[in-house]
Amino acid sequence: DVQMTQFPSTLSASVGDRVTITCRASQSFSGWLAWYQQKLGKAPKVLIYKTSSLQSGVPSRFSGSGSGTDFTLTISSLQPDDFATYYCQQYNDYSRAFGQGTKVEIK
Amino acid sequence: QVQLQESGPGLVKPSETLSLTCTVSGTSVSSGLYYWSWIRQPPGKGLEWIGYVYYNGDTKYSPSLKSRVTISVDTSKNLFSLKLTSVTAADTAVYYCAREAAVYYFDYWGQGTLVTVSS
Numbered sequence: 501d502v503q504m505t506q507f508p509s510t511l512s513a514s515v516g517d518r519v520t521i522t523c524r525a526s527q528s529f530s531g532w533l534a535w536y537q538q539k540l541g542k543a544p545k546v547l548i549y550k551t552s553s554l555q556s557g558v559p560s561r562f563s564g565s566g567s568g569t570d571f572t573l574t575i576s577s578l579q580p581d582d583f584a585t586y587y588c589q590q591y592n593d594y595s596r597a598f599g600q601g602t603k604v605e606i607k
Numbered sequence: 608q609v610q611l612q613e614s615g616p617g618l619v620k621p622s623e624t625l626s627l628t629c630t631v632s633g634t635s636v637s638s639g640l641y642y643w644s645w646i647r648q649p650p651g652k653g654l655e656w657i658g659y660v661y662y663n664g665d666t667k668y669s670p671s672l673k674s675r676v677t678i679s680v681d682t683s684k685n686l687f688s689l690k691l692t693s694v695t696a697a698d699t700a701v702y703y704c705a706r707e708a709a710v711y712y713f714d715y716w717g718q719g720t721l722v723t724v725s726s
Contacts, residue, residue: 534711543705543716545716549708589712595656596707598653
């Protein structure tokens, strides 16, 4: 199975900061990656799919990139509504797997 | 609009079988465009994919849960279901049902239902 390691596990940042979260696969895979935002007590919400495609309705300050084993989610200018936990999710022919999550906290 | 709603017992005894149903509206489980998935999240922890069912009954399960999981679909009622056998306290979690879109991400989720395993 492809395992996804996400880092950092916690990130402290201020409004307006540029934030980058990384997801690293245990082996290179040819599938795609998605990113989700989850707020306390709520279901996750997709932000990015197919590694770099922005889901409809998601602000353009969110972007995704990467290939092979390393993938990133970038928030260009952190807003108050962005303080949440973020998960990457990998797809391949055999399974789906989530990263462990990154909690973005107010600095 | 697309909605998914989990239902089932909130408390299950150890060694028994956890059974949940996801009722779908605004979209059809008979559509060949989607997979219908279960995902869980233990309290305070991350997300774990359990498996999916396709409209024709084809399934795929997480290797770590494969021996205990069955996911099925009922196209006549527009719902799909999860059964997890021989549960322990480690299976205590919020269980989500979700639709997996054609490009392999989960675009619609249920609100989640907490299942506690305890005697």
